[in-house]
Amino acid sequence: MTKSRELQISIPCNFDLLGLVTTAKEYKLAWSLNHCLGLKLAKSQDLVINFVHDREIIISNYTYITTHCTFRLLKNYAISEPANDYLLPELKNIDYFLLIKNESDTFELDNYVERLGEIDIIQSFTPINIDNLDNKENLIF
Numbered sequence: 001m002t003k004s005r006e007l008q009i010s011i012p013c014n015f016d017l018l019g020l021v022t023t024a025k026e027y028k029l030a031w032s033l034n035h036c037l038g039l040k041l042a043k044s045q046d047l048v049i050n051f052v053h054d055r056e057i058i059i060s061n062y063t064y065i066t067t068h069c070t071f072r073l074l075k076n077y078a079i080s081e082p083a084n085d086y087l088l089p090e091l092k093n094i095d096y097f098l099l100i101k102n103e104s105d106t107f108e109l110d111n112y113v114e115r116l117g118e119i120d121i122i123q124s125f126t127p128i129n130i131d132n133l134d135n136k137e138n139l140i141f
Contacts, residue, residue, distance in 0.1 A: 015101040016109050017128040017139070019094035024121040029096060030062045030073055032119050037112055040064045041073055049087070049138060057085045068104035073097070090134050097128075099139060 022029055030041040044063040050056045057078035064071040074097045078085040086092055100109065109127075116125045130136050 015099055017130055018098040019126050019128050020096040020122055021124045022095055022122045026060055026075055032121055036115055036119050039071055059087050069107060070101040072099040074099060087138050088135050
């Protein structure tokens with residue numbers, strides 16, 4: 001008789017995540033974020049996330065990298081078939097994520113959050129507690 005054991009791994013998530021709700025196309029959202037927040041998000045290669053059982057999803061990705069920060073604008077739903085797959089299925093009501101990986105002591109997330117309210121095409125936004133996500137490993141690239 002063999003005993004089964006479950007391995008539990010804690011994934012370190014050293015980034016901030018903002019959920020954005022909008023009907024805007026991704027390029028228009030990226031332009032608005034660039035204009036309002038002073039970013040330079042540019043279309044990057046789509047992310048291919050492979051799951052067990054030979055399943056994969058393709059997620060649209062805009063990136064801006066500075067010496068101390070990396071900003072990623074990620075679409076929550078897949079651009080591949082089937083299109084009803086989500087990057088974070090537990091947050092199906094969120095259209096996009098702004099992932100901010102900060103390696104500086106001077107970065108103020110609150111300044112960015114405050115200015116998001118000035119962007120007309122964003123209906124709502126919310127900071128997301130990564131520790132409460134079931135599928136946070138989908139955000140590790």
